Amino acid sequence: xxxxxxxxxxxxxxxxxxxxxxxxxxxxxxxxxxxxxxxxxxxxxxxxxxxxxxxxxxxxxxxxxxxxxxxxxxxxxxxxxxxxxxxxxxxxxxxxxxxxxxxxxxxxxxxxxxxxxxxxxxxxxxxxxxxxxxxxxxxxxxxxxxxxxxxxxxxxxxxxxxxxxxxxxxxxxxxxxxxxxxxxxxxxxxxxxxxxxxxxxxxxxxxxxxxxxxxxxxxxxxxxxxxxxxxxxxxxxxxxxxxxxxxxxxxxxxxxxxxxxxxxxxxxxxxxxxxx
Amino acid sequence: xxxxxxxxxxxxxxxxxxxxxxxxxxxxxxxxxxxxxxxxxxxxxxxxxxxxxxxxxxxxxxxxxxxxxxxxxxxxxxxxxxxxxxxxxxxxxxxxxxxxxxxxxxxxxxxxxxxxxxxxxxxxxxxxxxxxxxxxxxxxxxxxxxxxxxxxxxxxxxxxxxxxxxxxxxxxxxxxxxxxxxxxxxxxxxxxxxxxxxxxxxxxxxxxxxxxxxxxxxxxxxxxxxxxxxxxxxxxxxxxxxxxxxxxxxxxxxxxxxxxxxxxxxxxxxxxxxxxxxxxxxxxxxxxxxxxxxxxxxxxxxxxxxxxxxxxxxxxxxxxxxxxxxxxxxxxxxxxxxxxxxxxxxxxxxxxxxxxxxxxxxxxxxxxxxxxxxxxxxxxxxxxxxxxxxxxxxxxxxxxxxxxxxxxxxxxxxxxxxxxxxxxxxxxxxxxxxxxxxxxxxxxxxxxxxxxxxxxxxxxxxxxxxxxxxxxxxxxxxxxxxxxxxxxxxxxxxxxxxxxxxxxxxxxxxxxxxxxxxxxxxxxxxxxxxxxxxxxxxxxxxxxxxxxxxxxxxxxxxxxxxxxxxxxxxxxxxxxxxxxxxxxxxxxxxxxxxxxxxxxxxxxxxxxxxxxxxxxxxxxxxxxxxxxxxxxxxxxxxxxxxxxxxxxxxxxxxxxxxxxxxxxxxxxxxxxxxxxxxxxxxxxxxxxxxx
Numbered sequence: 001x002x003x004x005x006x007x008x009x010x011x012x013x014x015x016x017x018x019x020x021x022x023x024x025x026x027x028x029x030x031x032x033x034x035x036x037x038x039x040x041x042x043x044x045x046x047x048x049x050x051x052x053x054x055x056x057x058x059x060x061x062x063x064x065x066x067x068x069x070x071x072x073x074x075x076x077x078x079x080x081x082x083x084x085x086x087x088x089x090x091x092x093x094x095x096x097x098x099x100x101x102x103x104x105x106x107x108x109x110x111x112x113x114x115x116x117x118x119x120x121x122x123x124x125x126x127x128x129x130x131x132x133x134x135x136x137x138x139x140x141x142x143x144x145x146x147x148x149x150x151x152x153x154x155x156x157x158x159x160x161x162x163x164x165x166x167x168x169x170x171x172x173x174x175x176x177x178x179x180x181x182x183x184x185x186x187x188x189x190x191x192x193x194x195x196x197x198x199x200x201x202x203x204x205x206x207x208x209x210x211x212x213x214x215x216x217x218x219x220x221x222x223x224x225x226x227x228x229x230x231x232x233x234x235x236x237x238x239x240x241x242x243x244x245x246x247x248x249x250x251x252x253x254x255x256x257x258x259x260x261x262x263x264x265x266x267x268x269x270x271x272x273x274x275x276x
Numbered sequence: 277x278x279x280x281x282x283x284x285x286x287x288x289x290x291x292x293x294x295x296x297x298x299x300x301x302x303x304x305x306x307x308x309x310x311x312x313x314x315x316x317x318x319x320x321x322x323x324x325x326x327x328x329x330x331x332x333x334x335x336x337x338x339x340x341x342x343x344x345x346x347x348x349x350x351x352x353x354x355x356x357x358x359x360x361x362x363x364x365x366x367x368x369x370x371x372x373x374x375x376x377x378x379x380x381x382x383x384x385x386x387x388x389x390x391x392x393x394x395x396x397x398x399x400x401x402x403x404x405x406x407x408x409x410x411x412x413x414x415x416x417x418x419x420x421x422x423x424x425x426x427x428x429x430x431x432x433x434x435x436x437x438x439x440x441x442x443x444x445x446x447x448x449x450x451x452x453x454x455x456x457x458x459x460x461x462x463x464x465x466x467x468x469x470x471x472x473x474x475x476x477x478x479x480x481x482x483x484x485x486x487x488x489x490x491x492x493x494x495x496x497x498x499x500x501x502x503x504x505x506x507x508x509x510x511x512x513x514x515x516x517x518x519x520x521x522x523x524x525x526x527x528x529x530x531x532x533x534x535x536x537x538x539x540x541x542x543x544x545x546x547x548x549x550x551x552x553x554x555x556x557x558x559x560x561x562x563x564x565x566x567x568x569x570x571x572x573x574x575x576x577x578x579x580x581x582x583x584x585x586x587x588x589x590x591x592x593x594x595x596x597x598x599x600x601x602x603x604x605x606x607x608x609x610x611x612x613x614x615x616x617x618x619x620x621x622x623x624x625x626x627x628x629x630x631x632x633x634x635x636x637x638x639x640x641x642x643x644x645x646x647x648x649x650x651x652x653x654x655x656x657x658x659x660x661x662x663x664x665x666x667x668x669x670x671x672x673x674x675x676x677x678x679x680x681x682x683x684x685x686x687x688x689x690x691x692x693x694x695x696x697x698x699x700x701x702x703x704x705x706x707x708x709x710x711x712x713x714x715x716x717x718x719x720x721x722x723x724x725x726x727x728x729x730x731x732x733x734x735x736x737x738x739x740x741x742x743x744x745x746x747x748x749x750x751x752x753x754x755x756x757x758x759x760x761x762x763x764x765x766x767x768x769x770x771x772x773x774x775x776x777x778x779x780x781x782x783x784x785x786x787x788x789x790x791x792x793x794x795x796x797x798x799x800x801x802x803x804x805x806x807x808x809x810x811x812x813x814x815x816x817x818x819x820x821x822x823x824x825x826x827x828x829x830x831x832x833x834x835x836x837x838x839x840x841x842x843x844x845x846x847x848x849x850x851x852x853x854x855x856x857x858x859x860x861x862x863x864x865x866x867x868x869x870x871x872x873x874x875x876x877x878x879x880x881x882x883x884x885x886x887x888x889x890x891x892x893x894x895x896x897x898x899x900x901x902x903x904x905x906x907x908x909x910x911x912x913x914x915x916x917x918x919x920x921x922x923x924x925x926x927x928x929x930x931x932x933x934x935x936x937x938x939x940x941x942x943x944x945x946x947x948x949x950x951x952x953x954x955x956x957x958x959x960x961x962x963x964x965x966x967x
Contacts, residue, residue: 066444067444067445070439070442070443070444070459071394071442072393072394072404072439072460072463073439073459073460073463074459074463076394079394080394080395080396081394081396081397081404084404113394113442114394115394115395115396116392116393116394116395116402116438117392117394117395117399117401117402118395118396118399118402119394119395119396151442151444152441153441153442154442208445213847214846214847215846215847215848215849216665216847217656217658217659217665218441218656219441219446219663219664219665220441220443220444220445220446221445221446222444222445222446251445252445252448253448254448254449
């Protein structure tokens, strides 16, 4: 069964017990959690979260560290400052350990950014590769897969081709790629070419929309799938070729999140041959 | 005869603010500053690397020629008593010796410069460094109040240019955007021992003050942001939170920096950016001069001028030192300007307090920035917090500033320096406050204009009600009203809107054609209300309720006082040397009624072409200071009149010559120059507010 999940932070004020019931009723079979929530949670609270999810037949599709951690502010795997980078890696290790409690096997991270000064592109590249190798090895012990996602404003590694090169260079069995449809579009790539670039290495897809109009600022808005520049036809093309890669709707809205989630899932079902 | 205006004439005194004694990080006080105005004397201590192969994080280094350098900058040339060094001196092996010497001479250390996120400290230059606790404690122990703080410098600009958009997802609400902003600054301030001096380049000083860990608020002024605008925010933050402020004048613009020590301009390349340095690059000397004097009259407690360049590296001169002739570096034009300015300050110690009777109140979470600015230069226009598009209320703020500081949005986008300083047709009389301003601060003002996405409800409404009861005046737009406040406003909203395309000014029965706008229907419920503008169907468009306290409340029915969104054939782009159109227009009837009303709060009248002017009040109700700053290429000729009085005598403080008094005085201000006048009225022209 294809995993179809939605991000927890769409439902900020919903208690988890109520949310799991709602998601299950809507038709989701998984939920994606933010890395920060995992860090905050004690082992006991994570165990009880897992029980709650089990009760409604939901799994944790992935832990998203991309939304939780912004380079410099929270840390970066590309940092040139050794102790900062190592501190951040310890934090990710901690998350990997906690993921086992939830039975979750996917951790999504992103590369970048390059330092403002005194770090060449090659140095940023090397630091990222080094971090990924380390994390890959560490995650292997816990049967966790590291998914590297290109992020539009965390320069310079914002394209699917950068991610492909990283994965090939790291060459570890548990380091693969994820994409977010909104991020791909913000970077100026087409969904089709990003998918083609990554091929078999693509193991997870975030679905979100963006509004790109001349004269309007480019923003990583994570708009609902039906409200933005990516058309239903483009989703259809993407999803028809995607096979059973896990999908995660990754959006925010100021409208009713339940209605929004239903509408997005309906759109995915209309576009995806397996999920439907 | 009109009653005399009651004005606030006291300087900010941090000690008087509630909670001062309980604050963990105390703002710098007048006593700390020894009741003096200060200048930054020196920024670069000479550091030599001893061993770059050191196994530690930093190369082994030491500060050399400490005494000679301090002598040169603070004795031989008395550039001031504040040292604002690069951070790297804290890792020098003789760090303690440096601090001891500075302490012995009773100099200050402020704005320890150089924090740049993501950069390695071993560079000893721009670096994400973290001062060790023992270093911080040593500075405090040896310098005490004369250690002002680590610099949070240009970081608001850096956040907007480089970090705000990295948050995923982009904020949905301003509250969330504020939270993101704070995450960046908590991180930065934690690194810097939460003991800071801010140097803003954007409109965020209130948020730094709100953090409770900044001792002094500052602005880097020059080509970054329109200076009168930046000061309206900086002063407002300082007054709201009880923190003194300073400015640092940068020599840079987008194309390079002013270096008077070079014979001609030289080109440099850094990353992908080419820039020039030389006598005609960067900011012009005449602009630097105007900025220096404006900084003083904007009530700065400290001024820095230029990142470097007080002394020549090429030319020397002979100075008598302890009776002996000695060859020393000659002054550059920057050094001369600073000494001239300091001498002027010494000659005129009683400079009063800048008179800013009007508070512009924005919502606490506004995050408003001008439609275009330096961060990044040429970046996408019309954003708040660096990661949210403008809403209509943000356009209102922008268009309001375009009226009071015409052309402010052009700052840093034209080589001819337009927009850095602007004329002030309604006077430079505005401070920006945020909606959490305490009552006692608000009551120091005479009028409030509510701008942007703010609502008159709850605490804000109560605060404003008390303000008007105490004699303050208010301008509010119908869309900002959320609760009934009949007694305050004299009108009630009917909760419906309609499109309109005209307005009639009732005093003149003048019909104004307007672009299409949305008006909120209002019902007049106070028979004594004055209706200043109506529609053809006699619906009220602008009302004025005069309260017994003398406060007036103006309500504008037009949504934000603006047109509906205008249809453009092409999207709006931000381009160098080109104006930036707004997708909205301020309505003619709003302009016709609001702006002259604002002008009434001035104590003087300027007759002549537009010019930048500001007024300072003193402890004497007959004595004023007037600063006239001509930012034009032509000389300015005009007249100054004191409202409600004749000018008994006047002195031009630039020449120290007396001027003929009378009903008015006639003044010439040369092109790109500044004149500061002391005026004595023949009778009191103000009364003073007391708390």
